[in-house]
Amino acid sequence: MNLDSLGIVFAVLGAILAAAMAGIGSAKGVGIAGEAAAGVVTEDPGKFGKALILQLLPGTQGIYGLLIAFIALSQIGILGGDANLSAAKGLAYLFACLPMAFVGYHSAISQGKASIASLGLLAKRPEAFGKAMIFPAMVETYAILALLISMLAINGVTNLNI
Amino acid sequence: MAILTMKSIFIYGLKKDREQILEFLQRKGAIEVSDKLPEDIGFKRSDVSSTKQKLERNISLTRTALDILGSFAPSKGSITDVLKGKKEIEIEVVEQFSEKHEQTMNRVNRIIELNKQNAESHAEVLRLQAEVQMLTPWMELDIPMDFSGTKKTTAFIGTLPRPWTLEEIYQSLAEYLPLDVEIISTTRDQTCIVVTCLKDKADAVGDELRRMEFAYPSITFNKAPCEQLEHLKNQISEAESSISKAQKEIISYEEYREDILFLQDYDTVLSERYEVIGHLLQNKNVFILSGYVPEKEAKNLEKELNEHFTIAVEIEQPSEEEDVPVLLKNSSFSAPLEGVVEGFSLPNKQEIDPTPIVSLFYYVLFGLMLSDAGYGALMVIVCGFSLAKYSHSMENSTKKALQMFLYCGIATVFWGIMFGSYFGDLLDVVSATFFGKKISIPPLWFFPVNEPMRMLTFSLIIGLVHLMTGLGLKFYQLLKLKDIKGIFYDVISWFVLVIGGTILLLSTEMVQGILGVNLTVPAVVADACAVLAIIAALVIILTNGRESRNPFKRFLKGAYALYGISGYLSDVLSYSRLLALGLATGVIASVINQMAAVAAGGVIGAIVFIVVVIGGHAVNIGINALGAYVHTNRLHYVEFFGKFYEGGGRKFMPYDMKTKYYKIKENVKNESR
Numbered sequence: 139m140n141l142d143s144l145g146i147v148f149a150v151l152g153a154i155l156a157a158a159m160a161g162i163g164s165a166k167g168v169g170i171a172g173e174a175a176a177g178v179v180t181e182d183p184g185k186f187g188k189a190l191i192l193q194l195l196p197g198t199q200g201i202y203g204l205l206i207a208f209i210a211l212s213q214i215g216i217l218g219g220d221a222n223l224s225a226a227k228g229l230a231y232l233f234a235c236l237p238m239a240f241v242g243y244h245s246a247i248s249q250g251k252a253s254i255a256s257l258g259l260l261a262k263r264p265e266a267f268g269k270a271m272i273f274p275a276m277v278e279t280y281a282i283l284a285l286l287i288s289m290l291a292i293n294g295v296t297n298l299n300i
Numbered sequence: 301m302a303i304l305t306m307k308s309i310f311i312y313g314l315k316k317d318r319e320q321i322l323e324f325l326q327r328k329g330a331i332e333v334s335d336k337l338p339e340d341i342g343f344k345r346s347d348v349s350s351t352k353q354k355l356e357r358n359i360s361l362t363r364t365a366l367d368i369l370g371s372f373a374p375s376k377g378s379i380t381d382v383l384k385g386k387k388e389i390e391i392e393v394v395e396q397f398s399e400k401h402e403q404t405m406n407r408v409n410r411i412i413e414l415n416k417q418n419a420e421s422h423a424e425v426l427r428l429q430a431e432v433q434m435l436t437p438w439m440e441l442d443i444p445m446d447f448s449g450t451k452k453t454t455a456f457i458g459t460l461p462r463p464w465t466l467e468e469i470y471q472s473l474a475e476y477l478p479l480d481v482e483i484i485s486t487t488r489d490q491t492c493i494v495v496t497c498l499k500d501k502a503d504a505v506g507d508e509l510r511r512m513e514f515a516y517p518s519i520t521f522n523k524a525p526c527e528q529l530e531h532l533k534n535q536i537s538e539a540e541s542s543i544s545k546a547q548k549e550i551i552s553y554e555e556y557r558e559d560i561l562f563l564q565d566y567d568t569v570l571s572e573r574y575e576v577i578g579h580l581l582q583n584k585n586v587f588i589l590s591g592y593v594p595e596k597e598a599k600n601l602e603k604e605l606n607e608h609f610t611i612a613v614e615i616e617q618p619s620e621e622e623d624v625p626v627l628l629k630n631s632s633f634s635a636p637l638e639g640v641v642e643g644f645s646l647p648n649k650q651e652i653d654p655t656p657i658v659s660l661f662y663y664v665l666f667g668l669m670l671s672d673a674g675y676g677a678l679m680v681i682v683c684g685f686s687l688a689k690y691s692h693s694m695e696n697s698t699k700k701a702l703q704m705f706l707y708c709g710i711a712t713v714f715w716g717i718m719f720g721s722y723f724g725d726l727l728d729v730v731s732a733t734f735f736g737k738k739i740s741i742p743p744l745w746f747f748p749v750n751e752p753m754r755m756l757t758f759s760l761i762i763g764l765v766h767l768m769t770g771l772g773l774k775f776y777q778l779l780k781l782k783d784i785k786g787i788f789y790d791v792i793s794w795f796v797l798v799i800g801g802t803i804l805l806l807s808t809e810m811v812q813g814i815l816g817v818n819l820t821v822p823a824v825v826a827d828a829c830a831v832l833a834i835i836a837a838l839v840i841i842l843t844n845g846r847e848s849r850n851p852f853k854r855f856l857k858g859a860y861a862l863y864g865i866s867g868y869l870s871d872v873l874s875y876s877r878l879l880a881l882g883l884a885t886g887v888i889a890s891v892i893n894q895m896a897a898v899a900a901g902g903v904i905g906a907i908v909f910i911v912v913v914i915g916g917h918a919v920n921i922g923i924n925a926l927g928a929y930v931h932t933n934r935l936h937y938v939e940f941f942g943k944f945y946e947g948g949g950r951k952f953m954p955y956d957m958k959t960k961y962y963k964i965k966e967n968v969k970n971e972s973r
Contacts, residue, residue, distance in 0.1 A: 208891050275931065282876070286756075
């Protein structure tokens with residue numbers, strides 16, 4: 139079997155990993171934060187809007203994963219265009235997608251935990267909502283950095299001549 | 301345009317005017333009451349906790365009653381209620397309300413009582429229904445359940461586990477004949493039986509039955525089950541009618557809802573007033589109130605107080621040590637961001653109000669992160685429309701939030717046009733799928749999706765400008781404190797180091813290669829920058845530990861401070877989120893458009909297209925606007941404020957009408973004609 143025919147497989151694997159792992163992470167993060175949010179809203183239904191914002195914060199990793207998957211798929215040529223790449227290039231795409239996959243997965247869960255703590259803060263001191271929002275947002279920085287690197291790497295790989 | 305100057309105010313009034321003066325001050329809402337004078341022999345603070353407690357109890361009762369009322373007769377509210385704000389009410393209505401107070405309070409208590417009755421009746425119905433359930437297997441029995449036998453016989457009424465047939469039972473009890481066994485009902489779990497035997501064999505039969513795991517029924521009564529059922533059904537319908545009666549009565553109080561709402565506000569206002577009375581210094585005839593008042597309102601307040609009452613007002617400059625409350629006042633462009641600053645912390649005594657500068661950057665950064673002209677236009681339309689329609693009646697906080705998003709929307713439109721994003725690439729997709737000819741609007745500047753490195757460079761430059769502005773504000777604050785040493789050691793040295801270092805980095809080929817810029821920095825400039833940066837670094841090492849006496853410790857502290865340069869690096873890199881979030885909006889928008897385009901074709905296709913586009917973009921705008929808001933806040937709180945701002949000021953909490961549902965109109969009856 140020609141090894142180069144596997145290039146496209148590697149590349150798609152990378153795209154799928156980015157979308158799947160970041161998505162799973164976000165699902166977990168939003169899920170655990172949602173449980174805490176429901177608790178806060180049981181006590182005071184008026185906090186629904188703010189609790190919802192805190193619950194949503196770990197949701198962005200899933201979107202970043204989707205973004206990377208989409209960029210990768212369109213660069214590979216799966217979404218229109220011809221899909222023909224060497225094994226080396228395919229592997230390069232795979233590795234380019236990995237930062238988003240791993241960091242997305244773990245940061246979303248950690249951010250979910252930070253969101254839970256912030257929901258506790260919201261329940262006890264509703265006036266500190268601005269601060270409560272910042273704590274989970276700090277975690278997201280790393281997801282954003284991973285997004286950035288994955289995005290730049292995919293763009294870079296496209297221009298490579300291998 | 302900054303922090304309002306506060307003055308201390310002392311009001312000396314006659315005790316007989318106390319209520320009127322306090323009411324007047326409460327309506328003005330210009331004073332924060334605080335205990336500035338100590339108690340002494342003549343003047344004491346009075347204990348108002350019992351009155352306050354009573355008022356607070358009333359408030360919590362009305363809240364409960366309103367909840368109950370809301371669950372039985374939901375009030376018809378709509379989204380626009382938030383925009384409409386509190387309902388205005390005439391001052392005369394307020395004055396007349398004291399007559400209605402007791403009556404309304406009785407209604408509140410009655411509602412709570414009815415709700416309790418209602419809950420009890422519900423529990424009763426459940427209990428009765430459970431009893432009916434237990435009765436069902438015994439329905440065929442035509443003797444009372446507690447029947448124990450006749451003169452010569454003993455009867456056992458009860459259940460055996462698992463189904464039994466008549467033969468099986470007779471076989472088990474064969475020794476004790478003559479006896480009579482009757483099966484009332486059989487289910488999978490139990491068999492209900494009546495065993496009648498001769499009295500002298502009763503004990504033996506009882507023992508044998510027990511061996512068969514016979515059990516007496518858990519309910520017993522002196523009626524035949526069908527009669528008992530009738531009885532229970534009557535009780536249930538009685539309870540149910542009492543439920544519906546209670547509910548009807550609760551709903552009948554719906555017409556007094558307004559009164560109850562008002563009662564809550566009325567008592568909240570009163571409770572606030574009693575709180576203040578607790579802070580007054582009083583003797584037999586005179587009371588003294590002390591507090592803070594913004595300078596610009598002080599004169600006016602003094603004049604009005606003197607016009608209305610026999611009173612003495614003293615206004616003074618607060619002393620240095622006092623913990624003076626902070627109130628911000630900004631232009632209508634910056635004021636919406638006071639909330640953002642307050643969300644971090646209000647400025648302390650030595651700091652300036654950062655709101656005007658924050659507002660300059662806030663809108664720009666928000667716009668860069670959302671960066672879609674279509675989304676921005678939607679924000680502008682929604683916020684602008686709400687503001688235009690309800691601006692006179694809405695709450696101040698709602699108004700500020702809407703204004704903030706209005707300005708953010710304008711900035712978003714601007715950057716959207718610069719980067720050529722209108723609902724992603726909606727126009728391209730629509731023109732290509734439906735009209736077969738691709739039309740696209742070219743960006744005024746460039747497409748970030750095509751040139752991400754250029755966008756990254758731009759983001760980092762914005763970040764550098766933002767951070768240097770922060771340093772500039774620190775310069776200004778130190779200048780105000782006349783801390784010239786601090787300016788040189790903590791501001792200028794860092795400024796030179798960061799700028800020199802940046803130019804030096806830019807002159808290297810590696811960084812130029814990464815950023816894709818082609819910049820030739822003359823060798824002289826680069827060398828000069830290197831020298832300056834080294835001098836600045838030395839200054840930092842030598843001076844930043846200047847509070848320590850020990851020279852060795854001093855040096856170590858300075859060296860550690862220089863390590864803060866890594867903080868600058870990470871701060872600047874943090875602005876790469878401008879690129880990431882900006883791209884996220886655009887790319888997700890185009891994903892939505894492409895998904896919609898897949899379905900397009902024919903009438904149904906067009907409908908699907910429209911549904912997908914509207915739904916998808918609604919979700920995208922929601923998520924990305926939230927992201928832009930959170931991360932703009934973060935860039936300000938962490939990166940920007942980290943350079944110069946600590947906060948820690950105490951918010952000015954005026955003594956005013958903290959009502960929830962009604963706004964009491966100012967006394968305009970004389971002026972209106």
